[in-house]
Each structure stands twice: as C-alpha cells, then as structure tokens.
Amino acid sequence: MSLTDHRVLVIGGSSGMGLATARAAAQAGAAVTITSTAAGHLDVALAALPDGCAGEVLDLRDEDALAHLFDHVGELHHLVITAGDAVRPSPLAGTPLHELRPLLDVRFWGAVAAVQHALPHLAAGASITLTSGTIAERPAPGSGVMAAGAAAIEGLTRGLAVELAPVRVNAVRPGVVRTPMWDAVPEQQRTAVFEALASRTLVGAVGTAEQIAAAHVYLMENDFVTGTVLTLDGGALLA
Numbered sequence: 001m002s003l004t005d006h007r008v009l010v011i012g013g014s015s016g017m018g019l020a021t022a023r024a025a026a027q028a029g030a031a032v033t034i035t036s037t038a039a040g041h042l043d044v045a046l047a048a049l050p051d052g053c054a055g056e057v058l059d060l061r062d063e064d065a066l067a068h069l070f071d072h073v074g075e076l077h078h079l080v081i082t083a084g085d086a087v088r089p090s091p092l093a094g095t096p097l098h099e100l101r102p103l104l105d106v107r108f109w110g111a112v113a114a115v116q117h118a119l120p121h122l123a124a125g126a127s128i129t130l131t132s133g134t135i136a137e138r139p140a141p142g143s144g145v146m147a148a149g150a151a152a153i154e155g156l157t158r159g160l161a162v163e164l165a166p167v168r169v170n171a172v173r174p175g176v177v178r179t180p181m182w183d184a185v186p187e188q189q190r191t192a193v194f195e196a197l198a199s200r201t202l203v204g205a206v207g208t209a210e211q212i213a214a215a216h217v218y219l220m221e222n223d224f225v226t227g228t229v230l231t232l233d234g235g236a237l238l239a
C-alpha cells in the first residue's frame with residue numbers, strides 16, 4: 001500500500017514527531033493537513049513542509065472546533081494524533097484533584113474526541129495512530145497520572161481496533177525523543193539530560209522525530225497491522 005493521493009491529518013503536526021510525520025507522509029505522496037493551537041506555529045510549520053500541505057488551528061480540548069475541523073477536512077485515509085501539551089511533575093500527594101484531571105484532557109480525552117469526530121469521515125481502509133509513551137511501562141516519581149494516561153491510550157488502541165474494525169487502530173510508544181517538547185529545559189541542562197538518558201538505552205542514543213515518523217508511515221501503509229503498540233525507545237525498557 002502506498003500513501004499516494006491518500007489524505008492524512010496529523011493532529012499535533014506543527015512540531016516534533018507530528019511535523020516529521022507530516023513531512024514523511026507528504027514525501028510518500030499523501031495530501032497532508034497538520035494542526036496547531038496557534039496560527040503563528042502553523043505558518044512556521046507549513047514553511048518547513050513540502051508545497052501542498054495544509055494547516056488548521058485546533059485545540060483538542062474544544063469539541064466544537066474538532067467537529068468543524070473534520071467537516072472542513074472531509075474524507076480521510078489516515079488520522080495521526082501526536083498532540084501533547086506541556087506537563088510538569090504532579091505528585092499525587094500535594095496536587096489537588098482539580099489539577100490532576102486536566103493532565104489527561106489533551107493526550108487522552110482529546111484523542112478520544114478526535115477519533116469520535118473522525119469516524120464519519122474515514123475512507124475505506126483507513127487507519128488511526130495514537131501516541132502513548134514508555135512512561136506507561138516505566139513511570140518516574142510524580143508522573144502517576146500521566147503514566148495512567150499513556151497506559152489508557154494503549155488500552156484504547158486495542159479496544160478501538162476491535163470496536164472500529166476494519167478501521168485499523170495502532171499506537172506509537174516513544175521513549176525519549178529530541179523534539180521541541182524538551183525546549184522548556186535550559187539548553188545546557190538539556191544536553192546533560194539527553195546524555196544521561198541516552199546512556200540508559202541499549203543503542204546509546206535518544207531518538208529523533210524522523211525515526212518516529214518512519215514508524216507512523218509504516219503503520220499507515222501496512223494494512224495487516226492493527227491493535228499494535230509499537231515501541232521506539234532504543235531499548236530503554238530493556239536496559
């Protein structure tokens with residue numbers, strides 16, 4: 001299967017893994033639409049993508065905007081969701097429930113809402129790819145709710161693969177990947193953090209957005225794969 005003339009929507013395609021996925025899908029012949037919460041980010045991202053890609057402003061927490069987006073984008077062959085908002089450590093002891101609940105608004109409930117709104121617009125042979133993270137398997141202190149969210153995405157992937165078949169539903173489970181998500185960490189500190197995290201993998205490196213994009217293209221193209229959570233972590237979970 002090729003992506004030629006397939007319509008691909010990458011929610012979170014303005015940055016990092018999503019932007020690399022949008023580029024790889026466009027290079028594989030797809031007609032690609034990306035989203036961002038900010039028009040300015042869209043302009044920058046579209047300038048970095050091949051001609052012909054389109055952009056839409058979307059906040060995954062806004063259900064009306066989601067409905068509008070899918071009406072506007074029309075029939076879709078592949079939906080990829082890489083969107084994730086900024087997070088900070090949120091230990092259960094000391095973080096009130098009203099601050100913990102929103103931690104799952106974008107990554108989990110946003111993904112659920114996006115898939116629900118996408119359904120009437122999916123073409124025959126469509127695929128959906130969600131994003132979890134190795135945090136689901138190896139949480140750090142203060143990340144219990146985020147870990148639960150990533151694990152929930154993996155359960156959702158398997159559940160929807162069964163519920164929505166023959167639509168294929170998969171997830172990518174990234175380990176540490178060098179993307180703008182890490183820009184909140186000051187540069188010098190970031191380099192040290194990446195070195196330390198790389199030493200905790202089997203391949204001795206953190207990942208790149210392009211490596212994740214290649215997995216996304218594989219999951220879009222291979223129509224025998226569904227209900228799978230594909231780990232790309234340089235072997236970190238085994239190290």
Ligand SMILES: NC(=O)c1ccc[n+]([C@@H]2O[C@H](COP(=O)([O-])OP(=O)(O)OC[C@H]3O[C@@H](n4cnc5c(N)ncnc54)[C@H](OP(=O)(O)O)[C@@H]3O)[C@@H](O)[C@H]2O)c1
Nearest residue numbers: 012014015016017036037041059060083084133177179181
């Ligand atoms: N990088 C890692 O090491 C790593 C590891 C494991 C899992 N992950 C997960 O992988 C996913 C992609 O990460 P990344 O590193 O590519 O991050 P990134 O470069 O920060 O990109 C995040 C994307 O999410 C979008 N976004 C943020 N808030 C949103 C909202 N409320 N509604 C819709 N879109 C929203 C951003 O759009 P704008 O900012 O343009 O609005 C951007 O396109 C995230 O879910 C992240 O948690 C990342």
